[in-house]
Amino acid sequence: MDYRSPLARVRGLGSAKAGTFHWWMQRVTAVALIPLSYWLITFLNLSLNAPYQHTVEWLATPLNTLCIVAWVLAVFYHAALGLQVVIEDYIAAEGIKIVAVWTVNLSFLLLALAALIAVFRTLLIG
């Protein structure tokens, strides 16, 4: 049931478009990221300190590949969702706001793809 007047509907007033889904996915990705942080930190520690072959072999182990890929998917989604809220809170001008949200979303999609491609390229080595 939609109680908005025809004029309000045309102006786009009233309930947001996909607010609940946005909020919900922020929580779902947050919960996923809690255990996956372990794999991130292990990976970072190896990358910064371990010999090359060691890091490659670690990443090529099925469970580690799975968890790092899952972390990448969850974290870039989570970051884009979060930054969108920040932008919407501080930027009032409608045009700049939309451009900023699009820029963030597309940038993080691109970064996520870059990270995934790098993981898969490493598998080819390992």
Added chain:
Amino acid sequence: MATNTNRPTSPHLQVYKLPLTGIISITHRMTGVMLSAGLILFVYIVSSVAGGATSYTAMQELMSVWLVKLIYWGFIYALFFHLCHGVRHLIWDAGKSFDRDTLNRYALIELGCSLVLTLLTLILTSE
């Protein structure tokens, strides 16, 4: 859309002294933004692993510069802080722990936990 910009404004942030919970709340947001920026560093690291032994060594050299190391450990602390306060948000989402005593006690627990987790990571990875 027609927006009336000539509206009265209420007293803003600067007239309040933020309580501990308020400081933690804004820190959660700031760490979130900083961690998002830090993801670029992750993409750089994982790309240099994919790039082969030469780019890997170059990355390790860059990451061992003290300023970069400081940024790295700042990232790790921000991660744990954001994680601890994130858990707090999940508890709030379940409709629990809104009374004042619990708010302040949990705030201290969060700060303690994030510090302990960072130190633990520092110790476990320093061998």
